[in-house]
Amino acid sequence: MSVPPTDGLVVVPSAPVRRRHLMVRLLHDPVAVAALVILALLAAASVLAPVLTSHDPIRSSLFDTLAPMGPDHPLGADGVGRDVWAQLLYGARTSLAAALVAVAVAFAVGIPAGLLGGYYRGKADAILSWASNFMMAVPAIIVLLVVMAAVSQSTYVAMAVLGLIISPSVYRLIRASVVSVREELYVDAARVSGLTDGRIMRRHILPVVQAPSIIQAAQIFGVAISIQAGLAFLGLGSPSETSWGAMLNDAFANIYTAPMLLLWPALAICLTTTSLALLANALRDALGGKKVRQKSSVQRPKTSVRPARGAKSAKPAVRNLGAELLRVDNLKVTYPVDGGTRTVVDGVSLVVERGKVLGLVGESGSGKSQTAFSLLGLLPPEAGMQADGIRFDGDELGGLGRGAMNRFRGKRIAYIPQEPMSNLDPSFTVGSQLVEPVRQHLRISARAAKAKVLSLLERVGITEPGRVFDSYPHQISGGMAQRVLIAGAVSCDPDLLIADEPTTALDVTVQAEILDLIRSLQDERNMGVILVTHDFGVVADICDRVTVMRSGKLVETADVAELFANPQADYTRMLLASTLEDAKPRTALKGPAVGRRDRTA
């Protein structure tokens, strides 16, 4: 398919380059920058605590108990007369350091385990996966309760235990990354060139897991901070240790007399966890490419159609049998790319007549599928579409919204996709997917719809319609799936059928049968057809007229016989030549389907 490549869901592991990109991208994201600044400030504040306050965070002064904010205590004093500002600063040390302990333990356990399991697989992997599944089912807070009540009230101990409990998440991440990288070619190459496993891991695998690990670390850090707060709320933890949790502890005791005491540590905790979460989010976005942001900046295809020029603007009142079914004028499709737009269809005009087959030919990337999608209103949301007119049987289609388009789609204009298996909803039975549009468009009972679908299935050459009706897509073969999709397309007797390379994904033997099926259905229902293909053999077999496209532009349009006999453009000639060289026996034998033209003329 020719959707322009958006910069990848797939993490391409060319580590150094991508890392630079990542950093740059991150710095272009204001949210990420804000989060980084806040985290840096928090860290700096904790390190610079002695500079920022002259108070000793643990020294309590009876007369300062619950002192209000003032010159002596910028944020007041807590329930036992300790300076809140000093506690906040020094508390950051304990809280952040303890959270780091959790992160460190999680990674110290998770990384080696993940490398081991992912790289060597086998028994080690089985055991480790088993152990990680075990750990994942342990309710962390209960274990922490027991540890803190029975073993030690130190925040650091608690966080180390948390790190251990949480380490399976690191293990899973590292393992998954390693498994995928291990299959990469350059790792094979490295192995062949005699690098040791250790060096391969260090040189090739660690760099790849770096970025996802940073995200994971940020998340664990946030969880650790939250858990500290939760433990403090439960009255565990050691209040004589200066930490945000201990501050919360004190604040809870004074919640009705000095609720402001709750504000500061809660604010510090929320700031930290939120910044970490936003940073992780931004990192993920940066890794996952622009996909998400594109989606959110454009709501639906930007479609604009200028009023069709000329005499044809008057709308014919009746269906003009045998005449022009679809006219497209000057169609243009664009996609946003970094810093601009890329035009994938540029000024294409075409006409389909009722009962005739138009072949849309070109190499992949020539914009033929994009042209097909734009006629159906199926372009992805970020795409932009313009045309001087898209006139279907007297109605202007350009600029129609989803609801309005649905009056045509499925009912009067139908679509057969290229890849049969990925075009059936895997979660529903074949039957239910076929029945739904039939019921919607034809407004008939479920029983009538089922009967219609069963007869359709039989019509498209499925020998056991009942079984296929009840089957899920994964239970049927590709050829059968394509028959199902064809049945779906013609189920509401459309006037126009758009088939996007309907046979490319199929076995050669099945290809011919499917083409025959389309041809016979077209014949029997007198449909206009746009057949998108790169195969001149198919064109010769089935089409009346041909439009050749290249790089989004129209190269030439002609009747089939005319084109084969006397191609005008060099490009067409070149295409024809290359087709004939490896022509399939079937098309070579049959040649241009002249007889058919006679019949429909």
Added chain:
Amino acid sequence: MIKKLAVAGTAVLALTLSACGGGDTGGTPGEGATGGTLTLSISQDMKSWDLAEAGLGHSEQYYQPVFDPLLRLDQQGEVKENLATSWTYDPALTTLTLKLRTDVKFSDGSALDSTAVKTSLLHAKAGTGESAAKLKSIDDVQAPDPSTAVVKLTAPDPGLLRNFANVPGMIASSTALTAASGPVGSGPYKLDASASTAGTEYVFVGNPDYWNKKDFPFDTIVMKTLDDPTAETNALLAGQVDGASITPDRIPALEGGGLDITKFYSGIVEGLYIWDRAGKITPALADVRVRQALNYAFDTKAIVKVAKKGLGETTTQHFAPDSEAFSADLDKKYGYDPAKAKALLAEAGYAGGFDVVMPDISTLFPEAQAAMVEQLGAVGVRVQLDKIPFSQFMPSLLQGKYALSYFKTGSTDPWNVIQLLVKEKATWNPLGYKDDHALDLVNRISLATGEEQDKLYKELNEYMVDQAWDAPWNFVQDVYASSKRVQVTTQPYSMLPPIYNFKPAS
């Protein structure tokens, strides 16, 4: 953005706290001169319905609906009749003869007679609960006739009558001593087991056969266990409970929420308790001048004002103002005088101060610990905090691990104080400190009565203060919050108002 949100959040919080007058709708308890439901919240769960394991203090209310005690205290703290209509001691003060009401039956239908009293008391005495500890002086109980019970004591026990007016004097049916399938008593209410959930909520319904129904106007009593102070406060504010003991910091919020606040003393004394007067662990403490120095070191007025939010009465003694042993003059004995404290320490040879180890109690009593460490440090006593899980606080003190620590305990009844603190085997004499003069006084108190006994109590009190046994700070003031639907009267010698002190607001 985030900051704004958080500030707004706190503003909401603060607003809510100061303006929670509107929360009077969620309550279920009924009103009226009689009848209706009384819902009380208690901060700790009850331990067992078995009187042998029963607790005191905050647990007392749980037992009051089901079990009736032998005696009762009036609102001045005087002992009055209840199940027993009269009581007399022999001259040696070791035989107590009780005359019992003859018209009382347990809720299982069996009669409450002297045999039942004997069985119940002897069963309770054998237990390990706090209540059982108050019965240790009982040697035997005899039942010469159904309406006469004779309690034989191993030694005179001046506190026994008041204890008989509380949980230790409660009588359980002989058929259900261990209360394995629920409590069976003769009290004004019966436990509705089907409506109760252990550990959460106990529902008591009126006992139609009770002999003294006029003192218990409510049809139903519900006791909720709410061990989280915030949840308890919210329950009070939302009108879900009619009464609960609260901590002082909740007073403004609860008063603002339209609840009545009652303050009272229950005889608890808090301060620095010196367990090691013999100097076994910290030799310095054997010197009376050192112990006196510790008394001078504390600015108790400031502690009460700031750390206790003004709730409390500074003191130097262990005996409550309500008790026979109290002497107002003694409270003037030590004032806040750090210079004098240092001088005394120097005199005792500790000019450079000394080191002590104490359990870290910042989880349980943060303010107290902060004040203590700060003020001791000011006179040169360097406190090292020993971090222990807080569940180990009590056991470690009881085992005598620490020479001194912050603590609070006490009783309005002077004999109970002696039992708690003074006797060689007293619970809170963990290092077994033995002072012959004090013990002689104790012995003489137990054998005396009336004014002579009062004089001896005062003498003991004065001796303990002079010898600086401990460094008390203040009598703890307890606070009880109650809804406008009920009237509450506090009761001397009780940490929580007993249920017969609750009346519906008319």
Added chain:
Amino acid sequence: MVSFLLRRLLAGITLVLLVASATFVMLNFTGADIARNIVGETATPEQAWAKATELGLDEPLALRYIEWLGATLTGDLGKSWFTTVPVGTTLQTALPVTLSIILGALIISALVSVVLGSLAAVRAGWFDKTVQFSAVLADAVPGFLVALALALVIAVNFGWLPATGYVPYQRSVVEWLRSITLPSIALAFGAIAATTLQLRGSMFDVLQRDYVRTLRSRGLTENSIVFKHALRNAAPPALTVLSLQFIGLVGGAVIVEKVFGLRGIGSLATAAAVQGDAPVVLGVVIVMVLLVVAVNLVADLAYGWLNPKVRAE
């Protein structure tokens, strides 16, 4: 299928035993002083010692472990050291409380995240951004703050719902619902965030699939495409996240129960852990891990049910 269930069950039981055994050993660190706490401060040292002997605390750890293991395997969880109430009985009253609020939270988070996640994936633009940002915030705010705010504003200030306590559904279904509403919402908060983000992500992926385009080409309504086809395909990963959230909810219940004064598994665990009531702690741990195992199993089964390929195998 049966062998799959059996294997999972066996693994689950092993997990329960492992976690409980680790807890058993850890609790031992508290030391034998526990007997002193049990009998109370007024008891004599002899009574404390008698209690220790009665509970077998004087026996070596290994022996006690074997005894405990034997009893546990026969389903005997013992009695609370402090209240002598059988642990099974205590759990029976505490479990419905916790299950009620967790179930409530799961339902709330499933409903809210389906609506928010789907709309965010479809609508995009400012709505999507707001949902994403709110989810990050909601996930970052400590749970107790949410719970406290709900209790103070909704229950105390407005008196719309009870501030504390749990009413068993057997007593009154309406009161039961009222009593669990606020705790469930408080508990659901974080789970909603995570599940919404997951659902938004997988919805987004599904909506880009070929078959969605083909369904669109058939002229199906947007509602059918989003809430029938896309949601059905996006549900399995979201379900997995929701089942992982369950463990988090169990932890969150500890905090929420405290705020709302509920005597559930969480507050039971806190109280027992602080007291050192080993049989209760162990009972709670066993029940909690069993719950997690059961929920994971249910999630797996539901995953299979939602995914025809897995179902067919």
